[in-house]
Amino acid sequence: AQSVSQHNHHVILSEAASLELGCNYSYGGTVNLFWYVQYPGQHLQLLLKYFSGDPLVKGIKGFEAEFIKSKFSFNLRKPSVQWSDTAEYFCAVISNFGNEKLTFGTGTRLTIIP
């Protein structure tokens, strides 16, 4: 069964600091990977996704993620965070064949201090 681990439960950074949020998944086959963001009181929004090809994926709002197959990781990065990045971030995985279940991690709460 597929699973996702997000080891950072709460991250606090100052504005302009660099960000890296960890995501590891467990599934031996081909996967699709996603990062979603949930701003306070808002719906889940897709930040970026990886299906195939270039393992470095660029998303919206300056976020990027790197798929490292050998490490089963899909870490989210941003070189310089802003106060408006304060939100909950979820990593999610879905296996590529015959499965419709998107499995989410428990989320990382990011707080940016002005």
Add this chain to the structure above:
Amino acid sequence: DAGVTQSPTHLIKTRGQQVTLRCSPKSGHDTVSWYQQALGQGPQFIFQYYEEEERQRGNFPDRFSGHQFPNYSSELNVNALLLGDSALYLCASSFRDRSYGYTFGSGTRLTVV
């Protein structure tokens, strides 16, 4: 604007009652999935509907059932509500091949008292 519309936004029910939640997918999407998000947790997959049939189900009891209509909208029904059913219920829509990912609605906050 999420593109996916869910109603109602909030709901309070008594233990043992039944509830129906509704979802209209993003325009052009034909597949609807439902998720339960407990406080402080990531969303958990309940089931997915495509072509008016349940295609896959997560680890939820039969008290959770659904339906998809010809216009692709969907309902989630929960019978014999338990206190533990209190959660945010999310609807996600997509194309069948999920080529552009999943679009989530704002959810229905269900409180069972």
